[in-house]
Amino acid sequence: MAKSSIEWTELTWNPTTGCSKNSAGCKFCYAEVMSKRLQAMRVDKYKDGFKKVRTxxxxxxxxxxxxxxxxxxxNSMSDLFHVDVPLEFIKKVFKVMNENPQHVFQVLTKRADVLLQYHQELKWTHNIWMGVSVEDEQVTDRIDLLRQTGARVKFLSCEPLIGPLPNLNLDGIDWVIVGGESGHKPRPMDADWVLDIQEQCDRAGVAFFFKQWGGKNKKKAGRELNGRTYDEMPEMELQRSV
Known part of the structure; x- marks a missing residue:
């Protein structure tokens, strides 16, 4: 567990580590870079490097x-629905989330096909928010797969946004996060792409969160859109642990 600098969460929890690249959004993977640093620091959890998926x-x-x-x-450093993560371990992770209703758990995957394959085997309590990454139009099919799951709260992470998403089907979607790519060689994000998604969310009554413009100096670029920050989130239904 670690306190997170990610604007839309508080903590990160990594019961699995390691991953493999799945689509264009993975090109400059933050988790891959961080895993190499942690491996060099001899952190046991990352001793096998990024490409080795471990539970x-x-x-x-x-x-x-x-x-x-x-x-x-x-799993900020992995993907819970990676094909190398056994279903039995995913069930263990869900059991932990089910038994801690006082916390909100945000799960994000690029492997919506595996998610849909497993979703009926999992218990979807109110506090599990399930999301898919949608970085461009090539992967919007992930939204349809997410929509078919039993998750109570469903969200999209359009980060890094590397192309326009003019015709999003937001039926059944509760939250959309948008952010630009950062790092040494970030791919540009057009402001019109962001504005269009914000307007689509507004029309559909979907919470919109603008994380960052990104770029080589993401702090300087900031996260204002339309002269304001967008920090909208779904309502949190929390319960005391029993």
Whole structure:
């Protein structure tokens, strides 16, 4: 568990680590870069590098220790629905989330096909927010697959946004996050792409969160759109642990 600088969450929790590139949005993967740093620092969890998907049973106990309600990004350093993560382990992760209704768990995947394949095997309690990455029009099919799952809250992460998304079907979608790519060689994001998505969300009554413009200096670029910040989120239905 680590406090997160990601604007739309509070903590990150990584019961799995490692991944493989799946689509164009993965080109400059943050988790890959960070994994290499942690491996060089001899952090045991990352000793096998980024390309080796590992599960960590010892991490499953962590959410039970949090004293106050948290908003948690699950697997910032991996993808819970990677084909190398066994269904039985995914069920263990879901059991932890089911048993901690006082926390919101945000799960994000690029493997919506695996998600749909497994979704009926999983218990979708109110506090599990399920999202898919949608970086350009080539992967909008992920939205249709997400829509078919039993998740109570469904969201899209359009980050890094590397192309326009003019015809999003937002039926059944509760939240959209948009952000530009950052790093040494970021691909540009057109302001019109962002404005169009914001307007689509507004018309559909979907919460809109603008994370960043990105670029080589993302702090300088900031995160204002239309002269304001957009920090909208779905309503959080939290319960005390029992």
């Amino acid at each position: 960590h049973d010892d991490a499953l106990a962590t959410p039970y220790s949090w004293k106050k309600s948290k908003v948690v990004f699950v």
